Amino acid sequence: MNHRDRVRHRAPAETGGPPTRTVTLDDIARLVGVSRATVSNAYNRPDQLSTALRDRILGAARDLGYPGPDPAARSLRRGVAASVGVVLTETLSYAFSDSAAIAFLHGLTRRLEAHGLSVLLIPASPRRDAAAVRDAIVDGFVVYSMPDDDQHVSAIRRRNLPTVFVDQPRQSGSPFVGVDNLPAAREAARHLVDLGHRRLGVVSFPCRSDGHRGLADEDRQASPTRAVTRDRLAGYRAAAEAAGIAWIDVPVEERLRSDAAEGFDAGIALLTRPDPPTGILAMSDHLALGVIDAADHLGLDVPGDVSVVGFDDIPRAARWDPPLTTVQQPLTERGEVAGDLLLEALQHPGSEAPTRVLPTALVLRGSTALARTSDRR
Amino acid sequence: MNHRDRVRHRAPAETGGPPTRTVTLDDIARLVGVSRATVSNAYNRPDQLSTALRDRILGAARDLGYPGPDPAARSLRRGVAASVGVVLTETLSYAFSDSAAIAFLHGLTRRLEAHGLSVLLIPASPRRDAAAVRDAIVDGFVVYSMPDDDQHVSAIRRRNLPTVFVDQPRQSGSPFVGVDNLPAAREAARHLVDLGHRRLGVVSFPCRSDGHRGLADEDRQASPTRAVTRDRLAGYRAAAEAAGIAWIDVPVEERLRSDAAEGFDAGIALLTRPDPPTGILAMSDHLALGVIDAADHLGLDVPGDVSVVGFDDIPRAARWDPPLTTVQQPLTERGEVAGDLLLEALQHPGSEAPTRVLPTALVLRGSTALARTSDRR
């Protein structure tokens, strides 16, 4: 980014240096005939000088077009940025198409703005280097659902600032907020099993960040980089095996992102198998809604022919046709809690690093029903 | 915000000063036995020193727990922030419940992150002072739909950085992107008139930021602080008067925010009037959907008893029951264009300030229908 627009170069004789502001505190001071300190006080400590002088200073500043004390210089000197950095799972723009991320940011900003803190959204997609993280002028970080081995996360760790982790990774010594994914997923799967479903299918988040899309073999399932994926998979599996269903028989369709298009694609893949599942577990509502569309598209009835369970309970879930059975997690509240934890960490640096596990609940709606008798075993 | 956590105070004898970093470039330099400049080069210009030395330096940095060059100092010295400030109509958290704002941010971040720029969301609700704007360490600003007389906008103007205005205010000399609200609104109103509706009602954004909620008298209507409000009102009015409807007879319900709850409230107010409107114009889809709910609630059929037209065409509009007739504007694209304009302004400071007016289109769906014959005149 070129910066020359707000700068001017000093006379040619000048020793080469950084870009120079058009007008600084010094200029005002000189013009008014006071010291730099006094001008600074005019801005930051109005009570330290006479009203008359202050007005004279502010007037001169206006005349010269002085933009006010330079924020970077200010921040350097004071050691405070008045802002908080946020890194999110995917690209920034993706976050704005993901209801779960949006709800999180809603809760987070609600808390932070109450304290006058700005929120710096940092581009941290897997493909980018961590420069933006290293250059972020912030007082602390919020890490939202990032892979364990992510370079941005490492860079944040090195920054050594108060950091709150959401969902993932779990970082000892740092505040954490999330839900218990394994039991939540297990309950979702058990629900299908209890309805008599024996042929299950799963639509999963990526196991690795290698761009794979399709069936996840045992090897991939063994080592998902994201804990959310790992735990939900384990939960589904636990319930299936508890019901005597061999996990090897359960197709796990891995998809790159959590959106309806990917869900649709995965749904088609699952439902056109030779022996298609009658119960499908999706790791997010976005994916689940896509699966329902896929069933529709294939002329299958939900829940008549196939039951679908989501995860998150985004606002659209309840309004869908049929309304989606899903695992509800407190999306906005997670953001609020993350905000609270960070504020706490900023105010009391030395204090304990709390872990807050929020409750989930299986919400039964219209997208699941008893398996046909013929489909049971 | 307390900053002491990442700092230590030097020996007691130290002259009082700003908070001090635990370890700086200097410490590394001393430990390795080189100059500060060389350590700096190790980070910023790897080609300027031998690999061996570089490794020694980076190793020492790791040993000392050096967090890397301080971003604020860096930014001060280089004169670049690598970030862009954004201020939005309302509170930050509100933005995350407004589909139009979300779509805008989606488009904006898509463009900005491609250039490695971070996005600083600045709390700028009408009640806050402009401190967050003054302290924002950014290379430029995006102003999204703010009142003309807003103090944050004034503060941004004083900062004298490249700034793109979206919707409002229109600032001569600065890039602008928006739509032509007056003709768009006029078309929406004409649609109702063409369907035979003679008793109209309007659900409006706030005319002033004084917290008023309810019928807007002529005086209020005469001077809305926001151009969007002014222009849409003027458009509605033009179509009504062109059809011989006296504007004084058209109730304008002013509401504080653009959400379904406010729309519901306004819908109830309009539809329980002695001579209720048969055609309602809402300034946003969120409001319009609330109006439909209100009609439902009162046992009125949409569009049988009352027709409703929205504005924006948010994703939910097409999926609603009934699907909403509305004025479509390119929400995401607006964000992209804003991003492009700002990037351009950052790269070529002196250049022209383009104004981009994006197209709108009235989308006819199920929420509008012919007025009953008995209701016409």
Added chain:
DNA sequence: TTGAAAGCGTTACCAT
């Protein structure tokens, strides 16, 4: 390949 020095624009302490 390395180092010395000159800033970047502020703020906060201390003295007057």
Added chain:
DNA sequence: ATGGTAACGCTTTCAA
């Protein structure tokens, strides 16, 4: 009430 002064931590030119 006001000013002198010493940092804050870094980057860059220029010379060696």
